[in-house]
Amino acid sequence: MTKKPWTFVRLPLIFMVSALLASCGGSADTPDPLAVYKNQEPKWESCDAYTMDDNYRNLIPLFGDRVSCAKIRVPLDYAKPAGDTIEVAMLKVAAGDQLQHHSAIFLNPGGPGGDGIPLVLLVSWLWEKADTSTSSGRLFREIPQNYNLVGFSPRGTGSSTQLACTSPETLLPTTIMAADNSWDNAQNNLYNARLKAEACLDNPLTPHINSDTTARDMDIMRHLLHEEKLNYLGISYGTWLGTWYAGLFPERVGRMLLIGNTDITTPLNDTTLLQDLGMQRVLDDVLAPYAAAHPTTYGLGSNVEDVRQVYRSFEKYLLDATAHLLNNHISASANAHNTLLALVAAQKLQEKLNENNHAATSEQEMNSWISQATFVNYTGSKGNGTARSLALTLNKDYFRKVRQETSTVNIGWSDAVSWAVQCNDAGTSYDAQAWVQTNRFDALLYPVFGGFTVENPCIYWGGPIVRRPAVENVARAGSIVMLQSQMDPWTLQEGALKSFAALPNASMILVENDYTHFVIVPYGDECIDKPIAEYLIYGARPQRMTTCKGKPLLTYVVP
Numbered sequence: 182m183t184k185k186p187w188t189f190v191r192l193p194l195i196f197m198v199s200a201l202l203a204s205c206g207g208s209a210d211t212p213d214p215l216a217v218y219k220n221q222e223p224k225w226e227s228c229d230a231y232t233m234d235d236n237y238r239n240l241i242p243l244f245g246d247r248v249s250c251a252k253i254r255v256p257l258d259y260a261k262p263a264g265d266t267i268e269v270a271m272l273k274v275a276a277g278d279q280l281q282h283h284s285a286i287f288l289n290p291g292g293p294g295g296d297g298i299p300l301v302l303l304v305s306w307l308w309e310k311a312d313t314s315t316s317s318g319r320l321f322r323e324i325p326q327n328y329n330l331v332g333f334s335p336r337g338t339g340s341s342t343q344l345a346c347t348s349p350e351t352l353l354p355t356t357i358m359a360a361d362n363s364w365d366n367a368q369n370n371l372y373n374a375r376l377k378a379e380a381c382l383d384n385p386l387t388p389h390i391n392s393d394t395t396a397r398d399m400d401i402m403r404h405l406l407h408e409e410k411l412n413y414l415g416i417s418y419g420t421w422l423g424t425w426y427a428g429l430f431p432e433r434v435g436r437m438l439l440i441g442n443t444d445i446t447t448p449l450n451d452t453t454l455l456q457d458l459g460m461q462r463v464l465d466d467v468l469a470p471y472a473a474a475h476p477t478t479y480g481l482g483s484n485v486e487d488v489r490q491v492y493r494s495f496e497k498y499l500l501d502a503t504a505h506l507l508n509n510h511i512s513a514s515a516n517a518h519n520t521l522l523a524l525v526a527a528q529k530l531q532e533k534l535n536e537n538n539h540a541a542t543s544e545q546e547m548n549s550w551i552s553q554a555t556f557v558n559y560t561g562s563k564g565n566g567t568a569r570s571l572a573l574t575l576n577k578d579y580f581r582k583v584r585q586e587t588s589t590v591n592i593g594w595s596d597a598v599s600w601a602v603q604c605n606d607a608g609t610s611y612d613a614q615a616w617v618q619t620n621r622f623d624a625l626l627y628p629v630f631g632g633f634t635v636e637n638p639c640i641y642w643g644g645p646i647v648r649r650p651a652v653e654n655v656a657r658a659g660s661i662v663m664l665q666s667q668m669d670p671w672t673l674q675e676g677a678l679k680s681f682a683a684l685p686n687a688s689m690i691l692v693e694n695d696y697t698h699f700v701i702v703p704y705g706d707e708c709i710d711k712p713i714a715e716y717l718i719y720g721a722r723p724q725r726m727t728t729c730k731g732k733p734l735l736t737y738v739v740p
Contacts (some may be wrong), residue, residue: 270340291417293602296339301332320714358632378638411436428650444676448607459670501576526572695731
């Protein structure tokens with residue numbers, strides 16, 4: 182019989198008792214309840230069966246025999262370590278210099294719900310290919326030679342025991358509030374949020390998916406790799422998780438680099454409201470001015486207000502589809518050109534819909550028109566071909582909304598873990614009515630992204646089930662380095678600075694005029710790269726605050 186994703190395993194009692202006694206020199210007076218987990222031997226093997234996209238899998242041969250994977254067992258419930266267990270998967274890129282023992286750096290890509298196994302392959306490759314013409318580039322090349330880089334699938338995700346939330350209940354058709362600010366749409370979103378909460382809470386794995394258990398899993402992994410301290414690189418939610426670990430085990434923190442920093446002084450779920458502001462700010466204050474400065478490339482208008490009016494006048498279903506497509510691109514300056522082409526595609530679709538008055542238009546007819554249409558005069562490789570592809574995506578989503586298509590509740594592991602962590606960690610300080618009122622108000626303030634996350638299961642979750650360690654504990658850890666872009670749309674500077682103010686042991690490197698959420702290092706600027714490389718290699722703590730100029734948008738956008 183096929184095992185359900187939440188199938189648990191109970192360790193043999195004799196094995197557990199033996200390990201408990203062995204861990205404390207044969208004395209049963211003060212046995213370590215986690216000894217059975219700390220004494221297991223990870224079996225490092227091929228990563229063929231592990232979950233990852235082919236784009237990442239294709240990186241494995243570049244490291245030869247240095248890449249291996251292993252699964253370990255951890256307690257389902259740390260309060261009952263003798264009970265059921267689940268699997269956590271790891272991928273290791275061994276240090277290039279294998280003649281001696283090397284420390285490890287653990288990586289987490291955020292989410293919540295992100296899988297760190299692909300990330301470690303990407304970061305290892307980027308660091309091994311760093312530019313040796315700069316001193317910082319040479320230092321970055323040293324890191325994968327002198328550190329084992331370890332990615333892992335947090336419990337519930339990827340190649341670990343997976344969480345899923347399913348039910349036979351049918352969801353109602355909805356849009357974000359910026360597209361439809363009506364009370365009926367709000368109520369439909371609330372209805373769906375309740376169904377999703379009920380489906381997740383019906384899964385017995387759900388209560389055990391939270392930052393506290395994941396941080397404790399990380400400490401088991403640290404122990405199994407024979408590391409005295411945890412060296413860590415965390416991105417986005419990974420910064421929340423890293424500081425959670427530091428709050429639990431401040432004495433075990435080694436070097437901790439946090440990129441795209443969450444506000445650790447506020448419930449994680451509540452910070453999603455700020456993302457409406459963050460995304461709208463990038464669109465209005467960065468991308469619209471750039472498009473206006475390049476009217477012949479994009480055709481969106483020659484002044485900022487004309488460009489802004491383009492995306493504020495989309496029909497509601499097209500606006501909903503556009504907002505979701507933009508969300509896939511708007512977190513990185515490197516994607517600026519595609520983000521603007523998505524707006525171009527939406528503009529052309531709106532013009533075609535207006536021309537046909539909607540009545541005679543079908544999805545198939547629109548697809549046929551898209552395949553022939555000219556979207557931009559730009560003749561480069563990322564011109565009409567890219568715009569047409571984006572238009573096809575928009576068209577599909579638009580007509581799905583027009584047909585009011587819906588489905589039963591079927592939340593895969595990434596989104597399921599995202600909601601479980603947000604709701605279990607800290608819940609939300611809003612009730613349903615206050616959440617809807619806030620999202621409807623945001624829809625007025627942020628006409629493309631307002632009310633983006635109004636469908637929020639946390640308001641029906643019943644509150645958090647774990648307590649975040651005190652921020653004062655995090656401040657007792659070793660030095661922490663925070664890398665933050667000034668206009669990050671997902672983990673906003675405003676929240677990052679709150680975390681920074683609460684952590685006197687932290688140093689911040691602020692990248693001005695960049696909105697990239699995951700600032701990849703090496704960035705290509707010594708102001709940013711040198712202190713980070715020296716911190717990771719030597720443990721040298723940067724000054725409390727360093728401000729560096731970001732790359733001009735022109736370096737990312739096809740001219």
